[in-house]
Each structure stands twice: as structure tokens, then as C-alpha cells.
Amino acid sequence: MEEDVKITIIDREGETHQVDAPTDMNMNLMEIVRSYEIAPEGTIGICGGMAMCASCQCYVLSDTSLVEMQDEEEAMLAEAFHVKDNSRLGCQIPITKDLEGLKVQLAPEE
Amino acid sequence: MIKTDILIIGAGPTGLFTVFEAGLLKLKCHLIDALPQPGGQCSELYPKKPIYDIPGFPEVLAGDLVDNLMEQIKSFEPGFTLGERAETIEKQEDDSFIVTTNKGTQHHAKVVAIAGGLGSFEPRKPPIPNIANFEDKGVAYMIKDPEVYRNKKVVIAGGGDSALDWSIFLADVASEVTLVHRRNEFRGALDSVDRVKELKDLGKINLITPAEINEIKGNADGELEAVLIRKNNEASEEILLEVDHFIPLFGLSPKLGPIGNWGLEIEKNAIKVDNTLDYQTNIPGVYAIGDVNTYPGKLKLILCGFHEATLMCQSAFQRIFPDKKYVMKYTTVGGVTGFDGTKKEAPKAVVKAID
Numbered sequence: 139m140e141e142d143v144k145i146t147i148i149d150r151e152g153e154t155h156q157v158d159a160p161t162d163m164n165m166n167l168m169e170i171v172r173s174y175e176i177a178p179e180g181t182i183g184i185c186g187g188m189a190m191c192a193s194c195q196c197y198v199l200s201d202t203s204l205v206e207m208q209d210e211e212e213a214m215l216a217e218a219f220h221v222k223d224n225s226r227l228g229c230q231i232p233i234t235k236d237l238e239g240l241k242v243q244l245a246p247e248e
Numbered sequence: 249m250i251k252t253d254i255l256i257i258g259a260g261p262t263g264l265f266t267v268f269e270a271g272l273l274k275l276k277c278h279l280i281d282a283l284p285q286p287g288g289q290c291s292e293l294y295p296k297k298p299i300y301d302i303p304g305f306p307e308v309l310a311g312d313l314v315d316n317l318m319e320q321i322k323s324f325e326p327g328f329t330l331g332e333r334a335e336t337i338e339k340q341e342d343d344s345f346i347v348t349t350n351k352g353t354q355h356h357a358k359v360v361a362i363a364g365g366l367g368s369f370e371p372r373k374p375p376i377p378n379i380a381n382f383e384d385k386g387v388a389y390m391i392k393d394p395e396v397y398r399n400k401k402v403v404i405a406g407g408g409d410s411a412l413d414w415s416i417f418l419a420d421v422a423s424e425v426t427l428v429h430r431r432n433e434f435r436g437a438l439d440s441v442d443r444v445k446e447l448k449d450l451g452k453i454n455l456i457t458p459a460e461i462n463e464i465k466g467n468a469d470g471e472l473e474a475v476l477i478r479k480n481n482e483a484s485e486e487i488l489l490e491v492d493h494f495i496p497l498f499g500l501s502p503k504l505g506p507i508g509n510w511g512l513e514i515e516k517n518a519i520k521v522d523n524t525l526d527y528q529t530n531i532p533g534v535y536a537i538g539d540v541n542t543y544p545g546k547l548k549l550i551l552c553g554f555h556e557a558t559l560m561c562q563s564a565f566q567r568i569f570p571d572k573k574y575v576m577k578y579t580t581v582g583g584v585t586g587f588d589g590t591k592k593e594a595p596k597a598v599v600k601a602i603d
Binding site: 178179180181184185186188190191193209212213216217219220221248 | 289293294297366372374375406407408429430431433435498499501502504516517518542548
């Protein structure tokens with residue numbers, strides 16, 4: 139659909155998935171991963187998207203411009219494991235037109 | 249041994265509401281929860297956050313919802329085993345069950361209702377390769393008895409409230425307290441952050457930031473001897489700190505845990521149930537309700553948990569009293585008679601002639 143953007147997601151096994159993510163469904167990146175079942179249910183989005191767990195942590199591989207990190211996300215990442223400079227929480231990244239071409243890799247499960 | 253009709257594993261909203269629906273059927277309930285307080289995720293993760301999809305409540309704080317549920321079930325006098333995790337289940341000859349916790353508390357029930365949500369909340373363990381070898385040999389993920397640390401050298405890792413609060417507390421108990429955090433910023437209550445700063449300036453807390461503990465070194469007996477702290481993510485700034493105790497405090501995360509080994513059919517990290525009837529699992533007499541179960545079209549919503557709990561209690565009643573006749577009665581008609589002798593009922597209409 140024309141409201142969709144193309145996003146590339148590398149799963150925890152290293153397999154690459156290219157998916158269409160709708161921009162008109164109030165979805166975030168974590169929910170895209172769940173809707174395409176790229177990570178097993180129960181291993182991602184455990185807190186439901188409140189930036190209260192780090193199960194949706196991913197590494198941003200493209201230079202796509204993303205929404206700025208808010209305090210809650212920053213605080214959670216300060217306590218998460220396997221954190222790198224390009225770590226973000228998928229649940230804090232809303233799907234917008236700007237994400238066309240975004241490439242991320244899911245961080246390992248804790 | 250604790251005896252009850254329905255043993256509920258998990259004291260979140262679904263588990264709590266089960267007590268009410270069971271109570272209307274005169275069935276007694278006892279709840280087990282790994283957390284020290286009832287409410288599950290609502291109390292532990294987001295007590296101050298609003299929920300907008302509880303029918304009849306345009307907006308309710310998660311913590312207030314739990315308080316209301318506790319009030320609603322009070323007269324049914326539920327028992328609680330808190331701070332303990334359900335570990336094993338044994339089916340008895342009479343088809344009842346004995347559930348034992350990790351602390352050995354035994355519960356005997358005719359029916360078991362697993363309302364375990366995402367699982368039991370366990371401390372998050374940092375991914376240090378050999379950390380498991382030192383558990384109970386100097387490494388602990390929670391503080392049970394602070395006296396253990398008297399006059400000892402302690403290193404705490406983490407940046408949240410528990411890391412801050414325990415660093416403050418242990419500053420007066422331990423001989424040496426080191427707090428290691430990955431950032432310079434802490435996200436605890438402001439008071440705690442200020443207090444840690446004071447204690448740091450007084451030399452009572454040794455604060456190392458931004459830093460991470462990357463390695464644990466043991467002595468010949470396999471006991472913790474030192475931790476390797478890497479500051480600023482620079483190999484040249486590594487510090488080998490001799491300690492007696494290492495306490496990583498990175499909060500809690502839910503794990504399905506021992507319930508996963510009970511012989512229940514598991515799919516997508518959840519327990520498969522019969523959603524056409526009563527949310528029973530593949531083990532007759534064991535039900536799974538709320539976020540812990542799965543079936544086609546499952547939604548992990550509190551309101552769905554309430555519905556599942558209600559149907560499950562009807563089935564539990566029939567299982568416990570196969571020969572008893574019963575039809576559902578509205579609370580508005582029948583009122584609510586508690587086990588504590590209280591009765592709530594709708595006021596009777598007044599019939600009076602007008603002259």
C-alpha cells in the first residue's frame with residue numbers, strides 16, 4: 139500500500155527480512171516485528187511498549203533519521219544489556235514516512 | 249499445608265478477580281505470587297500509569313485498579329503466599345493437586361488456576377560469562393539479609409532505585425561500598441541521587457561511572473575474589489577491584505519459569521487452553537487464564553482476563569461439585585455474601601400507597 143514504508147530487519151538468528159510497515163496504523167517498530175513474527179511471541183515487547191523492558195532493543199544500521207530519544211528510553215537503555223551506541227528501543231520508534239529504507243538488527247534476547 | 253478450593257498462581261488483576269467470581273460460588277481461594285505485593289505487573293511495572301480500556305472506567309491508574317480489586321475481594325478472605333514462586337505440582341489420587349513453592353510452602357487444592365501473566369518476576373542477570381559460577385559464592389541478585397554484608401567489601405552495579413537505595417543503606421554496614429553504573433546519570437528518586445552524591449563526597453561510597461563490570465575473578469575455592477571494572481569503555485582504564493560481594497541490581501523481568509516444566513502444552517511462551525469452553529489446559533483440573541494463556545485470537549488484555557476468570561470459575565465449580573445444581577445469579581439480585589459474614593445487597597424498593 140502507498141502508506142507503507144520498506145524496512146529491513148535482521149532477526150536474532152541473523153536472517154534478513156524486508157517488510158512493509160504501515161504508517162497509518164499508529165504502530166511502532168516493536169509492533170512491526172511482532173506482526174511479522176520476526177521474533178517469537180513472548181520474547182519481544184514484553185512490557186507492551188512502555189520502555190520498561192529492553193526486549194525490543196535493536197541496533198540501527200542505516201543512517202535514517204529517527205525521533206529523538208526521550209528520558210524513559212534513555213534510562214531503560216542505561217540498564218539494558220548488550221547496549222551499543224546505535225541501540226534503540228523499537229517500541230519508541232513510531233512508523234512514519236521518514237523510516238523508508240530503515241535497517242535494524244534485533245539485539246540478543248537477555 | 250495450606251488447603252483451599254482454588255489455588256491461583258499469580259496475584260495480578262486476573263488472579264485477584266478470580267477470587268471474586270469463585271467467592272460468588274462459595275469457593276475459597278489462595279494466591280501465590282513471586283512478588284512481595286499483589287497486583288502483578290500493574291503494581292510492579294506501572295502503578296502510576298493510566299489504563300483506558302477497563303469497562304466502566306474511562307481512566308484508572310494501574311495501582312488504583314489493584315487497590316479496587318483488593319477491596320472487591322476482601323470479604324472472600326483470600327489467602328496469600330507472597331514472595332514465593334510456585335515450583336512443582338503433584339496430582340493426587342483424588343485428582344486434587346499439591347503445589348510447592350521454592351521456599352517449600354505446600355498448598356493443597358482441588359483446582360489450580362494459573363494466572364501467571366508473563367511469568368514470575370526474576371532479577372535480570374548481566375551477561376558476564378562466568379557469573380553463574382559465583383551465584384551464592386559472592387554474587388547475589390537481591391539483598392535478603394543486609395547483615396551478610398557487615399564489614400565486607402561490596403560492589404553494586406546498576407543505575408535505578410534499588411542500586412541507589414542499597415548503596416546508601418550498605419554505606420553504613422559494609423566496610424567498603426562501590427557503585428558501578430554505565431552512565432553518569434541515575435534514574436532513581438531525586439533524594440536518593442542526592443544522598444549518594446553526599447556519601448560519595450564523604451568518601452563513604454566509591455562511585456565509578458561510566459563503567460561496567462566485565463569479568464569476575466574467583467579464588468582457588470571458586471569464591472568471588474575480585475571484579476574487573478572497565479571505565480569509559482577503555483581497556484586502559486580497567487580496574488581490578490577486590491571485593492567480597494558483587495550485587496548486580498538491574499531490576500526484574502518476567503520468566504515463565506518452573507511452570508514451563510509442568511507438562512502443560514506451551515505455544516509462543518504461553519499455555520494452550522480450551523477457549524471454546526473453560527480455559528482448561530491439557531491437564532484436567534489445571535486452568536490458565538489471563539496473559540499466561542493462548543488460543544486462537546487471544547488478546548492479552550485485563551478485560552479478557554476477567555472474562556476468562558469468570559468462565560473458569562463456573563467450570564471449577566462443576567469439577568468440585570459434579571452433582572450440585574447451580575444457575576448463575578446476578579449480584580444485583582443475589583447480593584454478595586462474604587465468608588466474613590458481611591452481606592452486600594441492593595436496597596429493596598419501597599411499596600407505599602399515596603393517599
